[in-house]
Amino acid sequence: MNADAPSSPPSSPVANDAAVRAALDARYAAYTTLRISRRGPQGRVLDVQMRALNGKLPTAGHVGHRELCHIWRDVADDPGVRAVVLRGEGQGFSGGGDLAMVEDLTRDAQARRRVCREARDLVYQLLHCEVPIVSAIHGPAVGAGLVAGMLADVSVAARQARIVDGHTRLGVAAGDHAALVWPLLCGMAKAKYHLLLCEPLTGEEAERIGLVSLAVDEAELLPRAYAVADRLAEGAQGAIRATKLALNQWWLQAAPVFEASLALEFLGFADPEAREGVAALREKRPPRFDVL
Template sequence: MSDLYADYQRLKLDWPKERILRITMDSPRRLNAADAVMHHELAKIWRDVDSDAGVSAVIITGAGKAFSGGGDLDLVKEMSENFEVLTRVWKEARDLVYTIINCSKPIVSAMQGPAVGAGLVAGLLADISIAAKTARIIDGHTRLGVAAGDHAAIVWPLLCGLAKSKYHLLLCEALSGEEAERIGLVSLCVEEDQLQDKALEVATRLANGSPTAIRWTKYALNNWLRMAGPTFDTSLALEFMGFNGADVREGLASLHEKRAPNFKKDCPL
């Protein structure tokens, strides 16, 4: 393994085939939830991948039965109480989206089980997204009491249209891998026991293709995402502004207590 990746703790890296780097999110938190270390590493890894001449294609997946369990609730609490933590995580969230978009190497995601939060950013912004039929994809922001920032506004409407995006993002309605494929949110859907093999097959085809043709095609297509940059920046700013409000405190308490949230209805907006 290159010294470039020596310091990563929550991202486990291996080479299933020559020139194919597999990144596995592996957190001690439940379902690979993104704690502060993983969140920082997810924002950093794509610059290292882009600069690594030995990488032709990348696979991003999760350890065990989960892809990504969302944001670690301890980190969410810190963000709601500490402005320095809030602004650091905001920058990481911004960098995560833009470094994936600008990474020249083709990225394949292999999503199984729960796919939520920072991991889902990489899962859906990947160039080829593959979900197990049993995957459970959900954007949980409004359930927590903050705007759907992260990646949602930049890519969901482009993938599955505005009507479906509003339905799933406003209501936090979960999708199976099959439903995600049906509405165009992911590229492919396969049986769970075929997921890793299919991801490796696709990554191998990408790695064996013309590097310039594939990377330049990706660059051109991602201009659709770059044009949505102001929409993304607004959504992310509104999300993080929400971490200073009462709704996120109620959302966080309801998750800890395993009950429905009771948000105040008298909103001046």
């Protein structure tokens, strides 16, 4: 190297952060099933909206399921984000899995392996993301969206929201997050009642049993969620993130429970019960498991 050659000035941390932020903004814009924007001072709160591509409810097809998994890695890499608000578009928070994708899971072993891996990554990415996440739940909340809503650090639900884990009605074990999260939030007795029977509960009831952090009138839902996110963004970031990671060790201690439930769920997609569950959904009728 020529000692007389002028050296390039060192780049500043601010410049580096701006470059990373610009690159992440381009990645956010590439998501097709999530609408992502920055809000508040310096854009420190990231607003992540699951899009209602069917005009009614956000549903997770192959692309949506993958994007809901990957977004948390991008959030964790974003130096400008101090809090996230996750919400649904249209008539509810989350409408569950797209029926075409669910049918693929009953027929295609490769699809089962891929979606199982994504379901595992979704939970672990949420648990390891240091940025605090606030969910704003309205209307129906089921499926992959509910996974993220329940694993959020602060969950705010409209009083009339309708929360349900529908796995056993579909004919598969309650995997994804349910066996991991529900017993720790609301106790084993309530968890078994709601997960075995697919018994829905309102946001008000969910708050009463400890399944969500807060229940508010629907008109107050987004203002309250944004207010919580703003407080988190204004707080001591090191302390908040360290506290989140410490508390999430409770979930991680139960990782064997999660892994078992996920394996049993995806094993079940190859069973005749799952095919009957899908047929019942498509034909809009109660499933007939007793005739199998």
